[in-house]
Amino acid sequence: MDAVETVGLTKHYGHRPPPIHPPFIHPTGIVRALEDLSIAVHEGEIFGFLGPNGAGKTTMIRLILGFLHPTDGKASVLGLDTARNSVEIRRRVGYLPGGIALWDSMTGVSLLDYLAELSGHKPVRRDELCDRLELSTRTLHRRVRDYSRGMRQKIGIVQALQHDPPLAILDEPTEGLDPLMQRAFYAILDDLKAAGRTVFFSSHILSEVERVCDRVAIIRRGRLVALEEVAKLLDRRKRNVEMRLTGPPPRLEGVPGVTGLTVADGRVTLQLEGDVGPFLGAIAGAPITDLTIEPAHLEEAFLEYYADADPGETEDGEPAPAPARVAG
Amino acid sequence: MNLSLLGRTWRSNAFRLAIICLALAGWGSMLPIIYSQFGAAFREFVDSGLIPEAMTNFGGGDVFSLAGSIALGFVHPIAIILLSVFAVGFTTNAFAGERQRGTLEILLARPISRRRAYITILVSVLGFLAIALAAYLVGTTVSARVFNVIGEIDTSLLPLVWLNGLLLFGSFAAIALAASVTFDRLAPALGITLAILLVGYFFEILGSLWPDAEFLQPYSLFHYLQTRDILTGKADPFGFGLLATITVIAIVYALVVFPRRDIAAPS
DSSP states (O other), X not given: OEEEEEEEEXXXXXXXXXXXXOTTOOOOOEEEEEEEEEEEEETTOEEEEEOOTTXXXXXXXXXXXXXXXXSEEEEEETTEETTTOHHHHHHHEEEEOTTOOOOTTSBXXXXXXXXXXXXXXXXXXXXXXXHHTTOOHHHXXXXXXXXXXXXXXXXXXHHHHTTOOSEEEEESTTTTOOHHHHHHHHXXXXXXXXTTOEEEEEESOHHHHHHHOSEEEEEETTEEEEEEEHHHHHHTSEEEEEEEESSOOOOOTTOTTEEEEEEETTEEEEEEESOSHHHHHHHTTSOEEXXXXXXXXXXXXXXXXXXXXXXXXOTTSOOOXXXXXXXX | OOHHHHHHHHHHHHXXXXXXXXXXXXXXXXXHHHHHHHHHHHHHHHHTTSSOGGGXXXXXXXXXXXXXXXXXXXXXXXXXXXXXXXXXXXXXXXXXXXXXXXXXHHHHTSSOOHHHHHHHHHHHHHHHHHHHHHHHHHHHHHHHHHTTOGGGSOGGGHXXXXXXXXXXXXXXXXXXXXXXXXXXXXXXXHHXXXXXXXXXXXXXXXXXXXXXXXXXXXXXXXXXXXXXXXXXXXOOHHXXXXXXXXXXXXXXXXXXXXXXXXXXXXX
16 A cells, blocks of 8 residues: 555646636636646655645645645545545644744643644654754743744654654755754654655755655656656766876767766866766776766756756746656 | 644633633623613703704613613623624634634644534634623623612523623624635635624614614614613514524535635645
8 A cells, every 4th residue: 555646636726717808807817736646655665755846746745635625636645535534644644834833822842732632642752853853841841932943843843743653744844954953854754764654755955855765756837757766866867077187088989878078188077877887997097197976966867857947937837748757 | 523622722712711701791890880870860961852862872772771781881892892802803813814824734734624623613712702791791790789770670581681692793703704714814804704793883883873874773783682672571583593594604604615625835
């Protein structure tokens, strides 16, 4: 059973413009927030949902939690239909909304108690999470209105995970966290994965998706453009290679995986894709004084997927047909 | 109904409820004092012909009888404002306000259905109003007893007065909650509810003071607050039925609309 499964999930906002436009009224028309999204998140994996702001990530999350009703398609969470069992789904899921808002008049601890009570589960992991996120007892007894952005985010993470849910849905969870806390949060995710929990993780920060996720779905203007393992995505990326030589450069034309070759003033730059064996064979014996091979970053993969997007394009735009490369 | 939400709602409004009850009890105790001390003098003043008789009836209340004084206290802006803290302020904020701040999302991310959340808030506000209205009547009764005018009314009719007040402010609360679950922002929900309340109040007061505007009164919910008529044994069951019907319609609307609407991410 998949933890999350969507089939042709579609969400349009607004209404079709009327055939006659009354003066001074500007019809909004239809906004295609999500278009025919079909993904499956396997149990026990950390699944990244990647896309720029306005791509449809939050819409997708709100659809599977029952905040929004789909225009078309269907979704299930932990084997439960989102249209019919949204209350039961929310009983089993921990959710961190993006840009979380909390009741300012409550103290941190009373807020966590209240949310645990509403969930109907004991906060079995709260102490450990607070400890790892450096939320002291003293801090928890202060009112939420006195909390910084980062502290609110920590409370948000704790409330989502304190009852040890089998599935955590986290919408941009590291927003507002300092680098140390981000690292602590990544360690928490690693532990969740080791314990067999599933994490659905939305982000526009490429480095963190690369660091923590097993698989990633890339969404663009509401459409899925890629769904595959992060490792495979990275394997396919071109590495940036730079060599400095004291003599004639090696013959690299025609070497499998080598593109973008430039040679100037004893300096060779190129992009390398796939297996590095043929390249290493080709440069063996060359008078190299320095060699740099930059590790592949997901950012480059991401930019490639978005390379043909119009500048300044938003989700309001009519979605162009995008080639979907779906694997895994 | 969700007991956790109910508990938190009552805890977070307990202080406010105590203040409103004290204020309403104090206000309720003022009217019998005014009536017992100045009622006869006011009557003589009106009988002198300096003030037209029509101008002595303010929204179904007056200061020439204990029943009229209690009615005047109910329809006076002070009581309306105090009761509107819950009937309008609390209710419009309950969903539209929480939605605007983003906290509704945290609540509805828990295993609690929208209908259950709505019913919990509805039960809470009806409870707040029931207690606040009771505080007003307790203040009035104690004051009337202290000033030896309690014998002028049949105290066994006071529960009907309480019920009539609860139906009136309950209907405003139900309308406010219907607006609250409809809109994503507080301003339109509050605006619509206040417009219904203020226009209705204006119609009722204008119609009570100016005979030519009497035709406006049936369009106001305040017209069906019949405190003086109840205490003088002339209550019309139609008013009770109408207020109950409007309340039920608003509740059914909210129960149908709220679960079906989209709750988009807070902007």
